[in-house]
Amino acid sequence: MTATDTPHYTPDWLQLREGADAAARAPELVDSLRAHLAARPGPDGPLVVHDLGCGTGSMGRWLAPRLPAPQRWVLHDRDPRLLQRAVEQPPCDAQGTPVAVGTRRGDLGRLTADDLAGASLVTASALLDVLTREEVDRLAALCAEAGCPVLLALSVVGRVELTPADPLDDEILDAFNAHQRRGELLGPDAVTVATAAFERQGAVVRTQCSPWRLGPEESALTAEWLRGWVGAAKEQRPDLGARAEAYLRRRLAVCEAGGVGAVVHHRDLLALPAAVEAAA
Template identity: 55%
Template sequence: MGTGHGRASPDWLALRERADAAARAPELVEQVRSHLPGRGLVVHDLGCGTGSMARWLAPQLAGPQHWVMVDRDAELLRVAATSALGPAADGSAVTAERRQRDITRLAPEELRRAGLITASALLDMLTDEELSRLVVSCAAARCPVLITLSVTGHVDLLPCDPFDEVVREAFNGHQRRRLIGGQRLLGPDAVDAAVDWFHRAGLEVLLRLSPWRLGPDEHQLQTQWFTGWLGAACERSPGLAAQASAYAERRLADAAAGRLRVTVHHQDLLVLPR
């Protein structure tokens, strides 16, 4: 959302918002609360998209809050501007401003007022160089950093199909694709890379699992996720196309019949200041 390496549409973000909220690790929010200033919290939400992180987290934190919502995508920021936030857990006001910026180019001083930094579904879309710059800026803020829903590369589909693993490997290759200029996206390696960079900065990192669990009640999300997953795999490995059509027919029939269960594995990461 905030990097330019991949653009999420407002419709896709709206479709996944409920699953995102259900997946995020609540125990990390408990940790966040214990490290926040007493009053007047300023939250910088990096790669904010349409504001789903703020809609999820702001009502779980007490006291007045001001969210600085940062994304390079003007359309997503316009959608975010139409959404009311809060109130906070104790009824306090929650306000927001929007900034159109490339989050991988933030100077440390842009985050100096932050009492909390957040991001969601972001790390896999960064290169290692971009991640290292982002870590430097976040570390300089000396506040908690909560980054949720980073993909791990593991996907489980039930009932099983022999072609699942082939598609998974090709999709992960697409997530690690090389960009113009030679840099590779981190894809499913992003969490390990982030932990390494934050540890180098001398910071403590807590990890928790945050899987999407998509059953028949998430039929539309199941089918859109599956279509994008298979499409990216075929883009990476065009030789899959000969079998992909029959595979998609089987899987979409499972989804339509309410038989399909999908688990997309993520991890949430909380960085604590010194």
């Protein structure tokens, strides 16, 4: 939630990954979420969803059709380009009707309880792993004060499976995971830390695997992901140097021929206020 370490994502990268993200997210957690929303009647009016670090709005486009109508989404991001793109492609409900959308530009580190007042749900995608322990603790406390469920999707867990295998796979993975943990960022530890943080606030936490499964049809995404993955590993370990560059060339050549398969493991997290869990 800080402006210094959180990466800036380009609209093109977010658009490229949207299909894989949608296929990976865990629908089982949404089933649980719907049941708990139904078990705790809220105030009159629409379901109010706050999407933190919304990017181009892909989480809303995936989730809104799976939630009861009517809805109002509040999209939070610090990048005005991404907010504009999200507004241009608003979420739609299950009937295909665009839902009401508002935007809030700013650093999530300045989020307050007042910002989430009246929230029915807080959600985010690919956010947890770029936060610190302190930021996750603060997010859990804010959501507990708001008294609403939280759905956090697509946090990396530090596991990647590539086919065909390459002798340098494990070394690149270890360097990438270290890069994800640079400074005080949680990286692959995010879901474990967040689970404990929300449980300390009295929430009941459920998690579910949500891997990217990339085959020949996703070769463009796989190639771009490989460039970022190897680039982060080299940044963390400059000594990889020429070996990493040769590795990337090998991987991209096979990817271009449609021969690279990748499973990039993530995990989704649903935190339900204890009162909601007890009512179910």
